[in-house]
Amino acid sequence: MSPETPSSSGSDTSRPQPKNAEERLMVAVRIRPLRPDESSRVLHAIEKKHIVMEETDKNDVLRQKRGVDKQYSFDVVFGEDSTQEDVYEVTTSSLVKDVLNGYNATVFAYGPTGAGKTHTMVGDRTHPGIMIRALNDLFEAVKDKEDEYSVTMSYLEIYNEQIRDLLNPSSGYLELREDSRGRNIQVAGLSEISTTSTDEVMQLLQKGNKARTIEPTAMNKTSSRSHALLSVTVRHSTPIDQKDHLRMRVKQGRLFMIDLAGSERANKTKNRGKRLQEGAHINRSLLALGNCINALSGGARYVNYRDSKLTRLLKETLSGNCRTVMIAHVSPSATQRDESRNTLIYADRANNITTKIERNVLGVSYQVTQYQTVISELRDEISRLQNKMKEERPRSADVKRMNAEERSNEVKKLREQIVETFKMQMKLRRKLMEIDSHLLGLGMEAERQHVIISHWESRSNKLYKNSVNESRARTQQSIRRRKIATADGFRSAGNEPDESSDGETEGESAVQQAWAELADIEREQDRWSELRTHIEQKLEICRQRGVALEDVPNALQKLPSLLSSDDEREILALMCRVHELEADKMALQSGGSQRQLCEEIITRQRQIIEESRVKLPPDLHELYQIYQQEIHAATYTDLGLPQMSFSPDKLPPISKIYSDPMFRRGTTGDASGSDASGRSPPSSAESGEEGLSNFNDSNVDRLMGQPVTRPGIGMKLPPLPPSPPVRLNKSESSK
Numbered sequence: 184m185s186p187e188t189p190s191s192s193g194s195d196t197s198r199p200q201p202k203n204a205e206e207r208l209m210v211a212v213r214i215r216p217l218r219p220d221e222s223s224r225v226l227h228a229i230e231k232k233h234i235v236m237e238e239t240d241k242n243d244v245l246r247q248k249r250g251v252d253k254q255y256s257f258d259v260v261f262g263e264d265s266t267q268e269d270v271y272e273v274t275t276s277s278l279v280k281d282v283l284n285g286y287n288a289t290v291f292a293y294g295p296t297g298a299g300k301t302h303t304m305v306g307d308r309t310h311p312g313i314m315i316r317a318l319n320d321l322f323e324a325v326k327d328k329e330d331e332y333s334v335t336m337s338y339l340e341i342y343n344e345q346i347r348d349l350l351n352p353s354s355g356y357l358e359l360r361e362d363s364r365g366r367n368i369q370v371a372g373l374s375e376i377s378t379t380s381t382d383e384v385m386q387l388l389q390k391g392n393k394a395r396t397i398e399p400t401a402m403n404k405t406s407s408r409s410h411a412l413l414s415v416t417v418r419h420s421t422p423i424d425q426k427d428h429l430r431m432r433v434k435q436g437r438l439f440m441i442d443l444a445g446s447e448r449a450n451k452t453k454n455r456g457k458r459l460q461e462g463a464h465i466n467r468s469l470l471a472l473g474n475c476i477n478a479l480s481g482g483a484r485y486v487n488y489r490d491s492k493l494t495r496l497l498k499e500t501l502s503g504n505c506r507t508v509m510i511a512h513v514s515p516s517a518t519q520r521d522e523s524r525n526t527l528i529y530a531d532r533a534n535n536i537t538t539k540i541e542r543n544v545l546g547v548s549y550q551v552t553q554y555q556t557v558i559s560e561l562r563d564e565i566s567r568l569q570n571k572m573k574e575e576r577p578r579s580a581d582v583k584r585m586n587a588e589e590r591s592n593e594v595k596k597l598r599e600q601i602v603e604t605f606k607m608q609m610k611l612r613r614k615l616m617e618i619d620s621h622l623l624g625l626g627m628e629a630e631r632q633h634v635i636i637s638h639w640e641s642r643s644n645k646l647y648k649n650s651v652n653e654s655r656a657r658t659q660q661s662i663r664r665r666k667i668a669t670a671d672g673f674r675s676a677g678n679e680p681d682e683s684s685d686g687e688t689e690g691e692s693a694v695q696q697a698w699a700e701l702a703d704i705e706r707e708q709d710r711w712s713e714l715r716t717h718i719e720q721k722l723e724i725c726r727q728r729g730v731a732l733e734d735v736p737n738a739l740q741k742l743p744s745l746l747s748s749d750d751e752r753e754i755l756a757l758m759c760r761v762h763e764l765e766a767d768k769m770a771l772q773s774g775g776s777q778r779q780l781c782e783e784i785i786t787r788q789r790q791i792i793e794e795s796r797v798k799l800p801p802d803l804h805e806l807y808q809i810y811q812q813e814i815h816a817a818t819y820t821d822l823g824l825p826q827m828s829f830s831p832d833k834l835p836p837i838s839k840i841y842s843d844p845m846f847r848r849g850t851t852g853d854a855s856g857s858d859a860s861g862r863s864p865p866s867s868a869e870s871g872e873e874g875l876s877n878f879n880d881s882n883v884d885r886l887m888g889q890p891v892t893r894p895g896i897g898m899k900l901p902p903l904p905p906s907p908p909v910r911l912n913k914s915e916s917s918k
């Protein structure tokens with residue numbers, strides 16, 4: 184496995200993955216050993232990939248008639264004699280490497296009660312499970328590199344649809360929050376413990392496991408009555424350029440390790456009262472998970488994650504930017520045949536889920552317009568300084584009296600102050616660019632939600648206006664009306680609800696979710712705009728400080744007249760130089776980013792077009808064709824590859840062409856700007872009331888949180904330059 188690409192899951196582990204790879208969820212099945220009180224075995228692992236379930240049963244006449252044994256195939260099957268180490272090595276050890284390289288990954292244990300999920304995930308002192316092994320490997324990898332890596336962990340349980348912090352159980356029930364894009368799901372107030380000490384982590388885990396809700400049931404003496412989610416976040420910071428320690432490239436990876444509560448049947452568990460109620464909650468959230476798996480595996484456009492806290496927390500894992508491994512657990516016992524069959528069927532469906540894997544590179548932005556603004560500000564500054572250098576200044580009579588060493592010390596001090604102030608200015612400018620990137624990304628996301636809403640409204644014969652409040656009220660009103668009408672019709676007819684309303688209900692859920700996300704986006708836009716204003720003010724103060732230093736005699740208040748005009752010129756020349764260097768650097772970065780931005784714009788527009796099933800106007804279709812052909816022609820000429828045929832009706836996605844290393848030619852790679860996932864700035868409550876108002880240099884990073892989001896093409900794009908004349912030969916244009 185290359186250290187820079189995510190390892191591949193599924194059966195084909197040798198295939199290299201492109202950077203933004205679409206990947207199938209890996210499904211492993213573990214069969215636990217037969218217990219002494221269980222007599223007959225009906226499940227058998229075959230060649231580490233298949234499971235055969237015996238459907239014949241000597242004691243069951245009906246089964247004898249059904250007769251046909253069923254075979255299931257998975258990425259990997261662990262038989263009864265598999266060890267904890269085998270399971271960890273095959274399913275999770277490569278995820279740990281991915282997380283260190285900035286990818287997200289999840290491993291979760293699924294299955295009926297008593298099938299061995301907690302044994303696999305947590306284990307015991309002599310047979311440590313995946314959680315302990317993964318943390319051990321992680322800490323081993325970052326050992327002696329504590330200045331580069333930071334590791335934080337949290338551990339929570341969902342018990343009866345309530346979230347509890349297992350590292351701080353006394354904190355009560357916690358609230359679940361989503362960011363504007365419904366992606367970055369966070370639990371408010373959850374302890375995030377920062378550590379790289381294996382011993383400390385083991386103690387924390389033990390403490391967490393003790394706090395977990397475990398009760399004896401008829402099926403399992405130590406049945407976990409909750410879902411437990413352990414999350415480990417690794418941030419790796421390296422300077423983008425050895426000479427420039429102002430800009431850090433931050434890769435962030437997150438590993439989720441989840442021990443789900445077991446699905447159970449009330450008649451088998453013989454649970455009553457509280458246990459029965461717990462079981463209902465467990466089953467409800469597992470059902471919601473099952474529904475998501477069904478929808479995702481069937482390629483549904485809308486998947487409802489909102490039915491349970493579990494699915495909301497797993498949303499990113501199942502659909503988003505995450506490599507995911509599911510370990511389904513089954514018992515080989517004949518008494519558990521039905522539970523095992525259900526689990527295998529779910530696991531088989533989960534086999535069809537794909538997720539999109541992208542590395543989270545934070546702190547790098549590439550908004551061309553922003554680069555250009557900063558470059559032009561720097562150029563203005565340079566010409567102002569150059570003019571100032573030309574000004575004749577009267578030479579002071581005191582200069583001769585000052586010895587050379589004194590003078591040079593003073594000049595050196597002043598120089599240092601100037602460079603420091605300038606560095607701070609640049610840092611703040613870059614922060615502003617990052618905020619703008621995030622705001623543009625939010626704008627793009629808002630556009631996407633508007634497309635969903637307008638689509639629904641036009642389908643329901645409503646005229647969509649870009650007036651949020653009007654449209655929102657209208658949507659809610661129309662949904663309410665339809666619900667009342669359906670309920671009335673249902674009551675008067677006294678029969679089953681109309682099946683044709685299913686699609687409509689699905690559409691309504693999607694549009695309601697779009698409104699909810701839009702509201703979150705608006706909130707986040709406000710918060711980021713507020714942060715922008717504060718950083719702008721800070722930059723202005725910094726600029727004024729710089730101008731004051733330029734005025735050399737005043738800057739050196741104690742020795743105003745002791746410097747020669749040559750010294751002053753030298754300082755002005757230095758200021759010019761630092762400005763020039765920075766402007767050149769920015770120009771270089773913006774060049775590389777421009778092309779990536781164009782690709783991103785085209786890819787996203789295509790996505791919107793495809794998702795909304797908009798029919799392409801013929802001239803745009805033609806332009807796509809030319810674009811594709813040019814890429815193909817250039818690629819094949821360069822790489823000597825055979826001509827591939829492609830259908831003009833279903834063009835290969837542009838992003839795929841660029842993301843595939845085979846096709847990538849001369850792009851600038853990550854350093855100039857890769858994708859990134861953003862997080863909201865801290866609310867004043869999170870950052871304390873001093874948050875924005877007492878903003879100072881040292882807390883820039885803290886306030887910024889994780890800076891840049893994926894580059895947005897947002898609302899304010901620069902005008903496109905005039906296109907070069909396009910020549911079409913007859914046969915192409917007639918297509």
Ligand SMILES: Nc1ncnc2c1ncn2[C@@H]1O[C@H](COP(=O)(O)OP(=O)(O)OP(=O)(O)O)[C@@H](O)[C@H]1O
Nearest residue numbers: 215216296297298299300301302403406407444445
């Ligand atoms: N692979 C295995 N090897 C040895 N013992 C196992 C294995 N799997 C499970 N067990 C044992 O079986 C019992 C039940 O396992 P476990 O508690 O892990 O089940 P579970 O699926 O987590 O159940 P629940 O959903 O009720 O919490 C435990 O005593 C456990 O030690």
